[in-house]
Amino acid sequence: MTTLVVAALAEEVAHVSGVEVLVTGVGKAVAAAALARRLASSERPARVVNVGTAGALRAGVSGLIEVDHVTQHDFPYAAIELLAGPVDRGYRLHADVAPVPVATFPTDATVLATGDVFVADPVRAAQIAAEGVALVDMEGFAYAAACASFGIPMRCVKAVSDAADDEAGASWLDTIDACARDLAAWVSCHIVGP
Numbered sequence: 427m428t429t430l431v432v433a434a435l436a437e438e439v440a441h442v443s444g445v446e447v448l449v450t451g452v453g454k455a456v457a458a459a460a461l462a463r464r465l466a467s468s469e470r471p472a473r474v475v476n477v478g479t480a481g482a483l484r485a486g487v488s489g490l491i492e493v494d495h496v497t498q499h500d501f502p503y504a505a506i507e508l509l510a511g512p513v514d515r516g517y518r519l520h521a522d523v524a525p526v527p528v529a530t531f532p533t534d535a536t537v538l539a540t541g542d543v544f545v546a547d548p549v550r551a552a553q554i555a556a557e558g559v560a561l562v563d564m565e566g567f568a569y570a571a572a573c574a575s576f577g578i579p580m581r582c583v584k585a586v587s588d589a590a591d592d593e594a595g596a597s598w599l600d601t602i603d604a605c606a607r608d609l610a611a612w613v614s615c616h617i618v619g620p
Contacts, residue, residue: 429617430471432461434565437602438478438585441610444618446471450565453542454498457565461572473521473579475617477609479598480538480563481545481590483555490608491560493519493538493582495531496567499554500541517570521581525574536560538582540567546594554590562590585609 432448433439434457439447450460461474482488497516506513516537517525531537539559545551554562566582573580585605588597 428469428471428473430464430474431613431617432474432476432569433478434563435478438606438609440603440606442477442606442613443610445613452564454540454565454568455542458568458572461569462575465572465576465578470576471578473581474569474573475613476566476569476580476582477613478563478565478584479587479602479605480561480566480584481551481588481594482561482586483551483559483590487560488586490612491536491584491586493561493566493584494535495519495528495537496525496570496582497531497537497539497557497559498541498567499539499545499557499559499562500543516567517574519570519580519582522579524577525570525580527574531558533558538563538566538584540564544594545590546588546592548591551590561586583609583612 430446434452436449450457514527518528537559538561545562585608587601587605588594
């Protein structure tokens with residue numbers, strides 16, 4: 427099974443080897459466009475694995491975390507529903523099935539919320555967490571949307587780099603290499619194999 431590992435920044439996959447890696451750049455539009463361009467090629471992967479860093483919205487959320495569902499924290503779902511009726515709130519991820527659109531998330535799901543804003547404000551982080559979200563990033567939802575469009579399964583594994591607070595930027599810089607090493611070890615164990 428051919429696997430494409432995708433990340434926003436080269437720093438996040440600096441230690442990954444033995445598998446094709448695509449670095450897309452930061453933000454939803456750039457990430458979706460770069461991944462869609464790659465998926466449209468004739469040598470389409472059997473699955474995509476997004477690895478990268480994320481901010482934790484709750485105490486005790488740390489280490490490597492495989493995400494169950496993705497949504498957006500900067501999309502006006504309520505306003506759009508007033509205009510267009512019910513819309514899907516995100517995607518359920520599964521290793522063997524393309525991302526599935528969903529309207530709600532189970533209470534026990536690990537939910538990642540993507541936005542074009544680096545969350546570094548404890549008040550905003552608490553607002554997002556109140557929606558049942560555990561992690562925030564800037565590309566996961568975009569990758570899921572691209573994979574859903576192409577019918578390609580996707581997994582998402584995040585290394586917690588910060589607490590999405592006013593120290594988030596400095597924390598990310600301090601932890602990126604350790605996060606990248608942990609992500610590479612996960613890829614080596616779960617994707618590349620012994």
